[in-house]
Amino acid sequence: MKQSGFLGPIGDDLPSLIPLLFALVLFFTSFTFAFNTFDKRNELFNTAIASLRISSAIKGDSYIESHDEFEKLCKSVGSKGVKFKAGLLNLNDNFDVFNLSFPQIPASNGKVFECENTTEQPTSNSRNLVARVYPVALQVSETSTDRFYVKPVLLLVVVWRN
Amino acid sequence: MEKLIFGMNEHGQAAITDALFFLTIAASLSGFLFYFSTPYGTAIADQIALQYRSDYITSALKTILYSSTPRDSVAALNDPNLRFDDTSVEEIDYLMAVVKEDYADNSEFEDETKDILKNSIAAVMKPVSDAYDYLFYIYVEPSSSSAHASKFPFVMLYSSKWTTVRTHPPLEFEPEKDVIYYCEPDSLEVIDDKLLPNVGLTYQSTSKMRMPTVNQSTVNARVTLVMWVSSKLPPGILNQTDLNCISKEEIFP
Numbered sequence: 001m002k003q004s005g006f007l008g009p010i011g012d013d014l015p016s017l018i019p020l021l022f023a024l025v026l027f028f029t030s031f032t033f034a035f036n037t038f039d040k041r042n043e044l045f046n047t048a049i050a051s052l053r054i055s056s057a058i059k060g061d062s063y064i065e066s067h068d069e070f071e072k073l074c075k076s077v078g079s080k081g082v083k084f085k086a087g088l089l090n091l092n093d094n095f096d097v098f099n100l101s102f103p104q105i106p107a108s109n110g111k112v113f114e115c116e117n118t119t120e121q122p123t124s125n126s127r128n129l130v131a132r133v134y135p136v137a138l139q140v141s142e143t144s145t146d147r148f149y150v151k152p153v154l155l156l157v158v159v160w161r162n
Numbered sequence: 163m164e165k166l167i168f169g170m171n172e173h174g175q176a177a178i179t180d181a182l183f184f185l186t187i188a189a190s191l192s193g194f195l196f197y198f199s200t201p202y203g204t205a206i207a208d209q210i211a212l213q214y215r216s217d218y219i220t221s222a223l224k225t226i227l228y229s230s231t232p233r234d235s236v237a238a239l240n241d242p243n244l245r246f247d248d249t250s251v252e253e254i255d256y257l258m259a260v261v262k263e264d265y266a267d268n269s270e271f272e273d274e275t276k277d278i279l280k281n282s283i284a285a286v287m288k289p290v291s292d293a294y295d296y297l298f299y300i301y302v303e304p305s306s307s308s309a310h311a312s313k314f315p316f317v318m319l320y321s322s323k324w325t326t327v328r329t330h331p332p333l334e335f336e337p338e339k340d341v342i343y344y345c346e347p348d349s350l351e352v353i354d355d356k357l358l359p360n361v362g363l364t365y366q367s368t369s370k371m372r373m374p375t376v377n378q379s380t381v382n383a384r385v386t387l388v389m390w391v392s393s394k395l396p397p398g399i400l401n402q403t404d405l406n407c408i409s410k411e412e413i414f415p
Contacts, residue, residue, distance in 0.1 A: 016181035023181075023188035030192035034199035041203040048210045056217070062224040091285050132214060134221045135286045137228035149230035149254045152286050 043161070047128035050082045051159040055132045058086050058115060059155055062136045067111045074115035083120065086157040088113035088138060097131050097158055098122060105138065105153065113138075126160040133157075215365045215389065222286050223367040223387040226298075229286075231257040231278050257282055258371070261300075261316075266374035269302075271315050280318055280342060280410070287320065287389075291340065291413075295361070296320050296389040301350060302373055303382040317345040317353075319400070319407060322392040339414055343400060343407040352404045360399065361390040 057077045064070050074086070087102030089095060100121060102114045122129050134155045141148040233253040257278065264275040271279075283298050284291070299317040323338035347353050358364055366388045372380040400407035 013177040016177035019178070019181040019185040023185040026185075026192050027188040030195045034195045037199045038202060045203060045206050045210065048207075052210065052213055052217070059217075059221060062221045063228050091288065133289045134218055135225040135289070136221060137225045150228050150256070152225045152229045152282070154289060 044128050047082055047159055047161055048130055050079070051084075051130040051132050051157060054079060054082075054084050054086065054159060055134060055155070055157045058157065059134055059136060062134070063139070063150075064088075064113075064136055065139045066141070067113065070113050070115070077115070077117075079117045082159050082161055083118040083122075084157060084159045085114075085116040085118070085122075086155065087115060088136070089154045089156055091135075091152060091154060093154070095156060097129065098124065100156075100158060102156075105140070105151075120162075122158060122160045126162060129158070129160040131156065131158045212365075216367075218290065219365045219387055219389045220367045222389075223369060223385065225286050226282055226387070227258055227369060227371075227385065229257045229282055230254050231260060231282060233260065262374055265315060266376065269315070269376060276316060276344065279316055283318060283387075284320070284342065284413075290389070291320060291322075293392060294389050295322055295392050296387060297353070297357070298387050299345075299353070299385075300373075301384045301386065303384070305381050313349070314345075314347055317347060318410075319343040319345055321395065321400075324394075339412040341409050342411040342413065344410050345400070345405055345407040347406070348404040356402075357395075357399065357405060358388065358390075360396055361393050364388050364390045 054077050058070075058073050060069075060073050064073075070088075077084075085100050087100075088105060089102060090105065093103060098121060102112050104110050104112050134157075135152055136155045137150045138153045139148050140151050231254065233255060260278060261271070261275060264271050279298075287294075287296055297317070297319050300315055302313055302315060304313065320340065320342055322340045324335045325338060326333070327336050328334040347357075366386065368384055368386045371383050371385055373383040374380050399405065
């Protein structure tokens with residue numbers, strides 16, 4: 001009768017291990033979940049902020065005087081850690097983010113206004129894909145004379161991480 | 163016997179109780195972690211969206227003001243086939259030059275000028291018009307030289323229409339034709355205090371300009387473009403006499 005119910009100095013503590021282990025598993029699982037959440041969202045925000053920064057650099061004052069000016073704006077872009085493709089589209093053009101191609105803007109001497117830091121195309125597996133569209137004014141000049149007109153076009157900027 | 167049994171079980175009960183206390187504390191901490199991690203970043207996401215929409219509306223207004231336009235309201239500058247030698251377009255000019263020239267004539271806009279403005283604005287705002295409504299107006303500030311001139315020579319409102327098919331979750335909407343209105347508000351207060359408070363958070367860009375008058379002077383004017391997430395306006399608000407909106411064009415979604 002003295003021994004019944006008594007498993008020993010260690011055995012007596014064995015049942016208390018169950019809630020202890022459960023508590024530890026619960027805490028570390030929620031800690032890992034929170035850490036992963038913060039990490040993923042920070043990465044998404046950084047990509048979104050990068051897209052705003054790249055768009056602002058290429059857009060300038062929303063007036064693009066020539067293809068040379070567009071190239072100059074393109075070179076001013078800092079794109080650390082992200083890949084991007086940007087270009088000008090006619091207002092009525094449709095675009096496919098996973099198959100980007102920028103048309104020749106008519107009456108701009110056949111030049112394509114395109115800016116990128118990678119030759120790859122974004123795919124459905126690309127992380128944090130962000131697309132921004134802005135209307136901008138493009139000066140279209142006639143080469144043989146001083147005549148020009150200002151045409152509203154769309155600036156499309158697509159940013160992603162691999 | 164009772165004293166012996168009580169003495170033998172005491173050590174094990176204390177360990178389990180400690181473990182249960184530890185489980186309670188760990189569960190509370192886990193709950194706090196989960197509670198604070200779930201809405202993490204919503205404020206940042208809102209700020210980023212706000213920044214993008216502000217940039218868009220500023221860029222849209224600049225593009226409208228910089229743009230050229232064919233003098234013919236039917237021809238479209240955003241026609242991808244437009245060329246300098248296109249004989250169907252006789253003359254291209256700055257949009258604001260066309261606007262100011264018409265205003266200098268009789269301090270009002272002709273229908274053709276209004277249509278040119280409407281087409282230019284609608285084309286620039288088309289990328290966002292499926293999700294956003296907008297208001298564009300030119301406001302001439304009162305002065306002695308413009309005493310009899312219209313304060314609002316041009317006001318254009320783009321409003322989305324839809325019917326709610328199911329009012330309980332999951333909500334379901336049936337899109338209808340979007341409508342462009344021309345309005346003639348009595349004052350700025352009608353826009354700021356009657357119309358805009360009904361549409362929620364707005365994103366706005368304003369530019370100053372000088373408008374020539376009939377007597378060859380100039381007056382101060384303001385061009386404003388306001389955008390908001392598409393929302394249902396209170397019934398009858400657009401027909402009120404101090405706002406006086408008339409449907410001009412219906413656009414299929």
